[in-house]
Amino acid sequence: MRKLILLGTACTLLLAASFSSTAQKKDFSYDQLFKNAAPNISKPLPVIRGWVDDEHYIELQKDAEGKTAFVAVEVKTGKSKPYTGPVPAEPRQQAVPAIGISDARNITTSPDGKWVAYTRKDNNLYAMDLATKNVTQITKDGSETILNGYASWVYYEEILGRASRYKAFWWSPDSKRISYMRFDDAQVPVFPIYVLDGQNGYLENERYPKAGEKNPEVKIGIATIENGTTVWADFNPKDDQYFGAPFWTPEGQFWVQWMNRGQDHLTIYNIDFASGAKKEVYAEEQKTWIDLDEGSRIEFLSAGKGFILKSDKDGWENLYYHDATGKLINQVTTGTLWGTAITKIDEKAKLIYFRARKENSARFDFYKVGLDGKGLTRLSFGDFSHDQINLSPNGKYFITTYSNLSTPTTMALADARGKLIRVLGDSKGSDFDTYALPKTELVRVKSGDGVFDLPVTITYPLNFDPNKKYPVLISIYGGPNAGTVYDRWRPAGGATQWWAQEGIIQVAFDNRSSGHFGKVGLNYIHRQLGKWEIEDYMSCGKWLRKQAWVDTTKVAMTGGSFGGYMTCMALTYGADVFTHGVANAAVTDWQFYDTHYTERFMDTPQENPEGYKNTAVIAYAEKYKGLLRIVHGTSDDNVHMQNSLTLIDKLQNLGKHFEMMVYPGERHGIGGNNMKKGQHNRNEAYAFWYQYLLGKPMPAAFTSSSTDSGRRGF
Known part of the structure; x- marks a missing residue:
């Protein structure tokens, strides 16, 4: 691990020397960075x-x-x-056949290509024979609160995932059946969102279960296409429970992931098609929580040969080999693996190829290991993060795409031992060496309790002088298992380049729950979501403030969603460390967020009232003394504007000065409904940094051009 150590005159001279090489190179113009007029700094890699x-x-x-x-x-x-032979298809959304039904949603072709399944706005599930256009209506009780095959909001957002587009049905491999979820939202509380359209506006009523409130009741059905009949899996929909994305096995069995509301017990059941009876295949229990993932938990071998299961039950993401009945054969991997993802299972050679963060928590490497757990071998090479792997059919060679913070992305061919055969391409364009690019370093900062070495990236201004003092802009997210600090190349250009040219030190932090420290680190946040995260950020902030080149009157933070929450905590709980902040769409009190996400970490407010109280921003509002800008969209259906209004109300009652920007009609991502508002939000944030970090007006170019793409981030 490379570390930046700044001690004494010798290191000051070293830093000065390392940045002097940029002095003779060109800066980027505004148009190059923000109007897609960039020079040939980069080029595409081979396809x-x-x-x-x-x-x-x-x-x-x-x-x-x-x-x-x-x-x-x-x-x-x-x-x-x-070459004219078959070519593997690119990952892309399935082509949607035209079926002549205007309100059909999530049209999905059966594996044999003969049928499509879809839902309609009546919230019923249908199947169409593509040859005859005959339609089988599988459900008939759809309504405003009964959703068949179409996910209730909390399942879409937190369990099935946004990529599902609310789809909650799955074809069997033989195309004879469809499994689906039926949601009853009748008892889920309604959250009203005011929309200003028209003379009086109107309310958009969203079925949104906040922490501790009633969830949708869910049933799991298996429909036979031939006759449209449904067999219901043997679960009581009245129970407090969750269901994850199901699995159709190579043998044609149907497996359901079940979890209790406390999210610390997971059971996978095999469901009988005829009766709906369930039989346990796998069970797991943890003291904190288990993630109910979107389907990557299990990789099946061919029919009858079992499966590989990924679990963090030992504190890290390891692989376990089970037979087809669920019996554990052996643990495949051990140790401090995270981000583990299987690339290929070679059943003939009895090998598993996978990527994981192991040697260095900020880098991915490529490995192979025997199904029996023996012979773990690192195949990737060098001090790089290997982020894409393309393995030959029998594992004789692989193509890797790799980089680090100082090495632009490169593609190379290697053999089965990881020996480099040749470089296939790199991303450095013809003008790469013409322009001055900022230097980025990765350092480790000891946490306040002395347990963790927290990763931090620092991007220095161009022509950095360690004898000068610079403002600091910290961009964070901070949510559980959502780290941002990696030792990989960052494409040249955009806002990062701009602020480096303007003289701002740009920083990213990761806390103990970021994934760098596995489930071991994540477990610290149980029942106190936000406490250790802000403590870790304060440790990193205090370290920054001790550096001679930091202007301690200008240590700013910004982020959105969970990052907005962290920014609000930074300006209240951490007010002695952080001076300025822009918080976008921030959660400010976990009682206002949804059941599944919040309770995974916090349990319910009824079970953990002190935890909710101690992690709410308003609990620390009296400490606020810097300058915070609060930004929210009025139609945010994910983190409701209620969060920001609650904090604003508290700050006003305390007589505190702050700034606020509201975006009427905008959702969780401002600019998603209106690009001009997205550009306005960016420009307003930039003006804030110019005024309070740089002490000068924002260049007119940011507001004078209506063609500014505004898409290169903050």
Whole structure:
């Protein structure tokens, strides 16, 4: 691990020397950074689309006339020849057939291509025979509060995931059945969102269960397409429980993930098609919580040969080999792995290939290990993060895309031992060495309790002089298992480049719950979500304030959603460390957020009243003394504006000065409904940094151009 150590005159001279090389290079213009007029700083890497066999990979190349075509490239020589065989499909959303039903949602083709399933605005589930256009209506009780195959909000946001687009039905591999979830929202509290349209405006009533409130009642159905009948899985919908995304196994069995409301017991059941009876396949219990993921928990071997399960029950994300009945055969990996993701299971060779963070928590590496847990081998090379892997069919070679903070993204070919064969391409464009790019370092700062070395990235201004003092802008998120500090290349340009040219030190922190320290670190936040996170950020902030080159009157933080919460905590709980902040769409009190997310970490407000009280921003509002700008969209259906209004009300009653910006009609991501408002929000934040960090007006270019893309972040 490289560390930046700043002690004494020698290190000051070293820093000065390391930044002097940028003095003779050009700066970027406003148009280059914000109007997509950037020079050739970067270039695309080769497009690899899989393998012909273990000796040839498939690449998409351009010919002399600029036309693209696939070629097969020989591994040993690099020579290519035209290729017209099958090409693995690119990851993309399934093509949607035209079925002539205007309100059809989530149209999904069956595995055999003969049927489509979909829901309609009546909240019923349908299947259509594509050859005859005959429609089978699977459910008939859909209503405003009964949703068949279409997710209730809390399931969409927290369990099935936004990528589901509310889809809550799944075809069986043989195309004969559809499993689906039926949601009853009748007892879920309604949260009213005021919309200003029209003379009187109107209320958008959202079924949103806040912490401790009633969840939707859920049933799991298995419908037979031939006759449209449904068999219900043997669960009581009145129970306080959650269901994760189900699995159809290679054997054609249907497995359901069940979890108690406390989210510390997980059971996977095999459901009988005929009766709905359930049989336990796997069970897990933890003292804090278990994540009910979106389906990546299990990777199946071929029919009858079992499955590999990923779990963090030992404090880290390790792999476990089970037979087809769920019986544990052996633990495959041990140790401090995180972000573990299987690339390939080679059943013939009895090997598992996977990526994980192990050697360095800020980098991904590529590994192989035997199904029996023996022979763990690192295949990736160097001090890099290997973020994309393309493995040959039998594991003889792999193509890796890798980088670190000082090495632009590169693609290379390596053999089964991880030996580099040749570089296939790098992302450095022809003008890369012409422009001055900021230097970024990764350091580790000891947590206040002495337990963790917290990762911090620092991007220095161009022509950095360690004898000068600079303002600091800290950009964070901070949510559980959502770290932002990685030792990987950051594409040149955008806002990062701009602020480096303007003279701002840009920083990112990760706390103990970020994933760098596995579930071991995450467990600290149980029943006190936000406490250790802000304590860790304060430790990092105090370290920054001790550096001779930091202007301690200008240590600012910004973030959105959970990052907005952290920013509000920084300006209240951490008011002695942080001086300025812009908080976007912030949670300010966990009682205002949804059941599944909040209770996973906090339990219910009824079970943990002190935890909710001690993690609410208003509990520390009296400490506020810097300057906070609060930003929220009035139609935010995820983090309701109630959060910001509650904090504003408290600050007003305390007579505190703050700034506020409201965006009428905007949702959780400001600019999602109106690009001009997104650009306005960016410009307002920039004006804030110019005024309070740089002490000068914002350049007119930011407000004079209506064609500014406004899409390069804060």
